[in-house]
Amino acid sequence: MNFKLVAASAMAVALLAACGKKEEAPAPAAAPAAPAAPAPAPAPTTIKIGHVGPTSGAIAHLGKDNENGARMAIEELNAKGLTIQGVKVTFELLAEDDAADPKQGTAAAQKLVDAKVHGVIGHLNSGTSIPASKIYSDAGIPQISPSATNPKFTRQGYATTFRVVADDVHLGGTLGKYAVTELKGKSIAVIDDRTAYGQGVADEFEKGVTAAGGAIVGREFTNDKATDFTGILTSLKAKKPDIVFFGGMDAVAGPMMRQMKQLGIKAKFMGGDGICSGELPKLAAGSMSDSQVVCAEAGGIDETGKAAMDKFKADFKTKFNADVQIYAPYVYDAIMTMVAAMQKADSANPAKYLPALKAIDYQGVTGKIAFDEKGDIKNGALTLYTYKGGKKQSLGIVR
Numbered sequence: 001m002n003f004k005l006v007a008a009s010a011m012a013v014a015l016l017a018a019c020g021k022k023e024e025a026p027a028p029a030a031a032p033a034a035p036a037a038p039a040p041a042p043a044p045t046t047i048k049i050g051h052v053g054p055t056s057g058a059i060a061h062l063g064k065d066n067e068n069g070a071r072m073a074i075e076e077l078n079a080k081g082l083t084i085q086g087v088k089v090t091f092e093l094l095a096e097d098d099a100a101d102p103k104q105g106t107a108a109a110q111k112l113v114d115a116k117v118h119g120v121i122g123h124l125n126s127g128t129s130i131p132a133s134k135i136y137s138d139a140g141i142p143q144i145s146p147s148a149t150n151p152k153f154t155r156q157g158y159a160t161t162f163r164v165v166a167d168d169v170h171l172g173g174t175l176g177k178y179a180v181t182e183l184k185g186k187s188i189a190v191i192d193d194r195t196a197y198g199q200g201v202a203d204e205f206e207k208g209v210t211a212a213g214g215a216i217v218g219r220e221f222t223n224d225k226a227t228d229f230t231g232i233l234t235s236l237k238a239k240k241p242d243i244v245f246f247g248g249m250d251a252v253a254g255p256m257m258r259q260m261k262q263l264g265i266k267a268k269f270m271g272g273d274g275i276c277s278g279e280l281p282k283l284a285a286g287s288m289s290d291s292q293v294v295c296a297e298a299g300g301i302d303e304t305g306k307a308a309m310d311k312f313k314a315d316f317k318t319k320f321n322a323d324v325q326i327y328a329p330y331v332y333d334a335i336m337t338m339v340a341a342m343q344k345a346d347s348a349n350p351a352k353y354l355p356a357l358k359a360i361d362y363q364g365v366t367g368k369i370a371f372d373e374k375g376d377i378k379n380g381a382l383t384l385y386t387y388k389g390g391k392k393q394s395l396g397i398v399r
Helices: 003-019 060-080 102-114 128-139 168-181 196-211 229-236 250-262 280-284 303-322 326-344 351-357
Strands: 044-055 089-099 119-122 143-145 160-163 188-192 214-222 242-246 270-271 293-298 363-364 368-369 384-389 393-399
Touching: 044 060, 044 102, 044 326, 060 089, 060 303, 060 326, 089 102, 102 128, 119 128, 119 326, 128 143, 128 160, 128 196, 143 326, 160 188, 168 188, 168 196, 168 242, 168 270, 168 384, 188 196, 188 229, 196 214, 196 242, 214 229, 229 250, 250 270, 250 280, 303 326, 326 351, 326 363
Parallel strands: 044 089, 044 119, 119 143, 143 160, 188 214, 188 242, 242 270, 270 293
Antiparallel strands: 293 384, 363 368, 384 393
């Protein structure tokens, strides 16, 4: 017997026992892999469109009118089930209130930029649109204003800035000429509210009067929150004006007309699109006589476009139980124009659809929309209005 081999075997057995080792059973065979689940369909892409207007303050009725125009456009677009790059898209409206205040306007603009909106419609006022435009430009986000008419808005050199209405040079100048040539004004007084819009349109009106050979007998100013105009109206009354032009909004124009009547000033009352609202007769509280007011709305609806505008107004009334004030159709068209550019570019990326927006040719309810090199609407028309029986009546289109 080989005692060395026996000893080695005994030692191995002892070591195995000490370590508690056991012979392991073989692992079971792996189960066959389950087939991969199909990839889920791509989720709808959300395209965010911002809107800013004064939904609080004295002209909240105009801001809400604008916002409703935006909501109407967004709902109609979503009902169409549009696709971009083969993917269904959903449009989301991000609405902000700027209270017609420039500081609040820039804060609202920054909020929309931070929310990474794909485009912005607004602001309503020139005084808020102009400072906000730099914020949008720095972020590369296209902005279309439905109502800012101060020329500076599109003359800052920003590639992202557009508007769908004629500017004050055209609007104010046309009204100034009309005051002299059609209304036969001999002594014309001018008041403005010192805002970017009000002073701007009043300046252009005065230039139009002078160019047409008319006489400005007085120039006064107030502010956009004033309610007492006794001082400036008394000063103007002594100059016996046959026309008073006000550069400002309807919330100030209405009380001003009431005080004109109290002071016995029987002049015609003129203004730009800011006073040309459905709310003006109510704000004037019975002080407005038939055909006393002449105002202009940026935009022109001829007979070929009347059916589309009439349908828009009827649909708007059904949806919101309210009549259109002024700008809702322009907000609606601004959104539709922006989305048309996205579809043309097949992208909601601002950098990609911006060139398509610059070259757009879109037929809206307010007329044909195409932009010049500054972002102004080409061939912008005006519609002149008066009021009879508390209702706006067109006096015709001026180009």
